[in-house]
Amino acid sequence: MAFAGTRVRGSVSVSSQGSQTRFSVSVAGLSPFSTHAIHIHAGSCRNPYGGVHLYILGFPSAGRAGTVTLRGFGPSHYVAGQYYVIVYANTAPSLIIGCATLGALR
Numbered sequence: 001m002a003f004a005g006t007r008v009r010g011s012v013s014v015s016s017q018g019s020q021t022r023f024s025v026s027v028a029g030l031s032p033f034s035t036h037a038i039h040i041h042a043g044s045c046r047n048p049y050g051g052v053h054l055y056i057l058g059f060p061s062a063g064r065a066g067t068v069t070l071r072g073f074g075p076s077h078y079v080a081g082q083y084y085v086i087v088y089a090n091t092a093p094s095l096i097i098g099c100a101t102l103g104a105l106r
Contacts, residue, residue: 008098012085014078021078023057025070027087027098030062036097037088040074045084045099054083059091080104 010027025038037059043051057072074083080103087098 006097008087010087010098010100012100012102014074014102016078017073019076020073021076023070023072023074023085025057025068025085025087027062027068028066030066030068032062032064032066034066035059035061035091036068037091037093038068038070039086039088039093041084041086042082043084044081044101046101048084048086048096048099051084053093057085078102 007029008027009029010025013024015022030036038057039053040055040057041051041053055074058070060068060070062068081101084099084101086096089095089097
């Protein structure tokens with residue numbers, strides 16, 4: 001889901017890896033060479049600014065094509081529909097430009 005009038009699009013997948021949850025985030029439609037904070041929050045995209053911050057997945061920089069792929073680990077107590085991934089406009093956690101409520105583990 002894109003926010004703030006952006007053309008951001010992407011996908012997030014979650015899978016179980018031992019006792020951890022693995023996240024893979026792919027985002028397109030970013031400004032080339034821009035850097036973004038990507039976080040996991042408890043809650044959903046229905047209220048993206050009202051969730052509880054859990055983890056910072058990273059601060060990746062988009063390439064020339066305006067795309068980012070980021071992989072990381074998150075809560076071992078994962079429950080589908082109760083977590084979401086936020087992509088911020090830059091490295092400051094203030095303006096959300098993308099959000100994905102997470103579904104079932106693969």
